[in-house]
Amino acid sequence: MIPSIMTYLQENQLSVLALVFFLSCFRGYLYYTSLRAVDTPCLAYAMHRFRKQWIRMALTRENRIADTNIVANLERNVSFFASASLLVLAGLLTLLNSSDAVMGMLADFPFSDQSTRGEWEVKVMLLVFLFVYAFFKFTWSLRQYGLVSVMIGGAPELKLLPSEEEMARHVESISKMSSKASGNFNNGLRSYYFAMAALSWFVNAWFFIALSAFVVFVLYRREFKSDTLAIMMEDLPDA
Numbered sequence: 001m002i003p004s005i006m007t008y009l010q011e012n013q014l015s016v017l018a019l020v021f022f023l024s025c026f027r028g029y030l031y032y033t034s035l036r037a038v039d040t041p042c043l044a045y046a047m048h049r050f051r052k053q054w055i056r057m058a059l060t061r062e063n064r065i066a067d068t069n070i071v072a073n074l075e076r077n078v079s080f081f082a083s084a085s086l087l088v089l090a091g092l093l094t095l096l097n098s099s100d101a102v103m104g105m106l107a108d109f110p111f112s113d114q115s116t117r118g119e120w121e122v123k124v125m126l127l128v129f130l131f132v133y134a135f136f137k138f139t140w141s142l143r144q145y146g147l148v149s150v151m152i153g154g155a156p157e158l159k160l161l162p163s164e165e166e167m168a169r170h171v172e173s174i175s176k177m178s179s180k181a182s183g184n185f186n187n188g189l190r191s192y193y194f195a196m197a198a199l200s201w202f203v204n205a206w207f208f209i210a211l212s213a214f215v216v217f218v219l220y221r222r223e224f225k226s227d228t229l230a231i232m233m234e235d236l237p238d239a
Helices: 002-011 013-036 043-058 065-096 099-107 117-154 164-202 205-224 227-234
Strands: none
Touching (some): 013 117, 043 065, 043 205, 065 164, 117 164, 205 227
């Protein structure tokens, strides 16, 4: 078995290189954003500050129905993407049974590589991996938003005269949980972006490499250098 694997790697060096580059972009960008979101101006950093301000204000209200409705709306958005991920996965598993037809169609595509059935299945399985990852991130985000609702409901009301330290602790913990939920949702969305790059592997490996780098550029531009971020930073609440 090992000699056959070595032979495959030698005969498909470009495809292996493209896959390694893609996985490095995917995992590297997720790690980079989680690391830089702590103290670097970006959407995640700004939104965490706004969440702290929101929770701080929510805990001063006797009626918190509007705040729980906000969380419920966020849950609906996450639930939609989780359901969509399952539908995409069902389509991809169906696609595995139609390999010959789709391979014949791609063979007529300009610049398309001639993939074997095994190579085709590896490419489809990469997409399956991305959407399975996205599904787990969305469902975990969904559970975390549910916890946020409970934590908001369980926070003491001002008429009970909680101490400033107790209120500050609740603000910090609830906003952190909300940011955790948002972070998992964002990682699920990023998987969708990288899945667009993975589709290009069906054409050829060079296109796959180029689109992987392009997706990283687009995500970085939107999260760290966009006009949206500039507007949020102009009105950034105090920590």
